[in-house]
Amino acid sequence: MFPVNTWYVAASSDELKDKPLGRTICNQRMAFYRGKDQQVHAVEDFCPHRGAPLSLGFVSDGKLVCGYHGLEMGCDGKTIAMPGQRVKGFPAIGTYAAVERYGFIWVWPGDQDKADPALIPEMEWHDNPEWAYGGGLYHVKADYRLMVDNLMDLTHETYVHATSIGQPEIDETPCRTTVEGDAVVTSRFMSDIPAPPFWKAALRAKGLADDVPVDRWQICRFTPPSHVMIEAGVAHAGHGGYEAPAEHKVYSVVVDFITPETDTSMWYFWGMARKFKPEDATLTDQIREGQGKIFAEDLEMLERQQANLSAHPTRALLKLNIDAGGVQSRRIIDRLVSQEQAASQQQETTA
Amino acid sequence: MFPVNTWYVAASSDELKDKPLGRTICNQRMAFYRGKDQQVHAVEDFCPHRGAPLSLGFVSDGKLVCGYHGLEMGCDGKTIAMPGQRVKGFPAIGTYAAVERYGFIWVWPGDQDKADPALIPEMEWHDNPEWAYGGGLYHVKADYRLMVDNLMDLTHETYVHATSIGQPEIDETPCRTTVEGDAVVTSRFMSDIPAPPFWKAALRAKGLADDVPVDRWQICRFTPPSHVMIEAGVAHAGHGGYEAPAEHKVYSVVVDFITPETDTSMWYFWGMARKFKPEDATLTDQIREGQGKIFAEDLEMLERQQANLSAHPTRALLKLNIDAGGVQSRRIIDRLVSQEQAASQQQETTA
């Protein structure tokens, strides 16, 4: 269950080069490609001629060409040409609004007349010399909401990520969840604790002592449809924690774009934007590698959890205080889906 | 959807040696084996004792022996013997008419009393010193009719086989489709064009210049249930094209036997019979290898096309002039299936 009148990340910019890219988003198979001036387009991955996947084709002079019989598809879903054929009567295929921003391809799977690029959220860290960004993509065979739950409740770090970012103090420190309109924020502030291995390394990378007590913060922010940004960092204790001056802290934002592929699988775009040593590309690579390993630790858990839930579809789960972030996020998702369904029924009635 | 009162190619002769061979043809699991004097037989791959697959057994003194408990099966589906048992009351299993011809095992999956070996089509090239033949087998997860479409519309060569047999002139030259009884012929004649790489190599192999303009022809002939023979070749331009004397041309027949395994998978026997340098076994191997690579280029396209069609079962496809060969061939298939269904209903009514 997912809203469709919203922007999802479909791919990173790096994934889409000269060749088209086929990908299923929200149960819809799409073909992405770069047209003139590298502009990104998305159409149904279904050639109107004989149903071949357009993503197996190629791009010629800005047009998507079917790799089976050479039909040239326009970004408006209308066939432009086909060798030896008049194409005027060819049925159009569906198109999807697609926008490239922040190094990602964003797509709007629902009503295309509602797609407004202004609704794509702002990302402060993009194209900003104070920040550096690195990230990756995982395909996970689980409902995308299990990943929202995961990221909006970081007590799991103590168990799943015990050797990197987990520490008992996370469990021991209560978190606080608030809802602000369509956003949900779950935050936890830990004081005067040892830094876990990942943050020790970050302190060292910035040239700060890693063997002194720190204050640590985690501020998880969910926004629809399923983006989770986590402000995460540590400061040498006694300098103001989250509010400490830059020279006493390492500060970053964990960036998570979670996109439903099907009802029980997702594309998980993860990354980290950091506000320290942004010019250090080697550090960016090191962090990406480290984060990739850490986030891979969640995958088996989520896929096996999904298998359990699929086998017991009606079994009730608990909603504890630590789950408030996920529970509130799902409530917003549910409301958006209900609104879409109501609007779609009304449309049918008045039509 | 496929007719069953017809001969299909089930295997190449090479595939069936001392051991039985289990294969599903038209949704029926069959065990093929060689009895006395190497004669080929086909029975249900189901031991009447406990349902073990007979194809896991062995052949002893011309009899198929179940590898589980030693039941000896006759080519008439009746149990011959079983250690320590009286077998008179054993239920018979189904048998299939099977004939070895042209280096292939042919099988008749439908009403066995209708199976007439005289209905197996003639193959001029077999056992003929003027011809050489080489080929192979691919298993493809797609409806067999998608391969018929593919072979009856060679404009796809321009796109799928761009580096070997494809060339823009195919696209640019109209084809002509005619129906003669149960046969469909789609032909295309190109004049005064450069030879594509595959045919350049063929010209060289015959000792002909490969850098001069050629006339090229493709005459695709569908006959039921799903055989497609393609006369294909090139002649030095100005010598009469298809009708040119042998010394100015390289002439071959692409041989395609397409056999349904299930509703969405097929056995695809492909090969080439050529009428030049038939004694050159090395050339036969080279052509087989080249053709195998070219025909493998179609497989992903067809399997992904099948996935698209399975996901959108009711979506209409276009029927263009280039599709006429496939469309007409499917019309004949449809008629044969309808006739079989009508005959079978009538039989039930009169019974």
Next chain:
Amino acid sequence: MFPVNTWYVAASSDELKDKPLGRTICNQRMAFYRGKDQQVHAVEDFCPHRGAPLSLGFVSDGKLVCGYHGLEMGCDGKTIAMPGQRVKGFPAIGTYAAVERYGFIWVWPGDQDKADPALIPEMEWHDNPEWAYGGGLYHVKADYRLMVDNLMDLTHETYVHATSIGQPEIDETPCRTTVEGDAVVTSRFMSDIPAPPFWKAALRAKGLADDVPVDRWQICRFTPPSHVMIEAGVAHAGHGGYEAPAEHKVYSVVVDFITPETDTSMWYFWGMARKFKPEDATLTDQIREGQGKIFAEDLEMLERQQANLSAHPTRALLKLNIDAGGVQSRRIIDRLVSQEQAASQQQETTA
């Protein structure tokens, strides 16, 4: 179809060390672990918090800890603790009686109040200096009853195991099946025959001549739910066969515990207890390796047989005299299942 109010072997003791073990038994996913004093427990593999598999967690101080958010599960299915939570209202999860005996973990998947460890069968060979035991585990994608059939009719050895324990004399010698309460015994005694390779090696291992005629016996004993113990051995001919004094024979028991995983898959625990050279650990390893290879020969046959039966679910199979062991065993299984169903319906009626 399987009875559930009975003990099944779920794992060998070796499989369950420090980490929990997740396994499906009779369609139920269970988490096995060792608590205090290494005692074995089994609970549903479903954390009551969010449905994570408990088997992905760890054991701490005798308690099973969920690897996702640290919930501590007790062996009674009640949550003991969870960081920062009151757990009193947490719903309990199911538990399964589990007992470690004879080097195996036994589990009772049905009504837990009926689970009585005294019902676990006696195994004479365990912890007995006169005996040695070695074995292994195979996962087989077939109904567990196909393995019961297999083991209660050893004529298949002639075909499936022709190079090790098979010999024509098995086929030629009639077997005898008797039913004693819930047990079925199928026995075959062969006199004055050559020993097959496996038994030749066993004779040599004991220092006995392997090139003289032997008497050979096979006494297969089925007991519910699906244990098959096979007394198997050979004696130098003329010394009394099965009754021969120990110095003239090699005597062993093939131990088979067959546990349904799902309706069409099983866990097959196989092994051999032998009463000769029990102190020779190298011999134990050699026999385990040899037996493992022999028993692996059955797997493809059973899995392909299952595929055939799944494709033809209503087709009748034969029940010959050689099948009497399997047929009688299935009759007992059927009766036990019927009794359980009747009891469960009565319970519903009176409730």
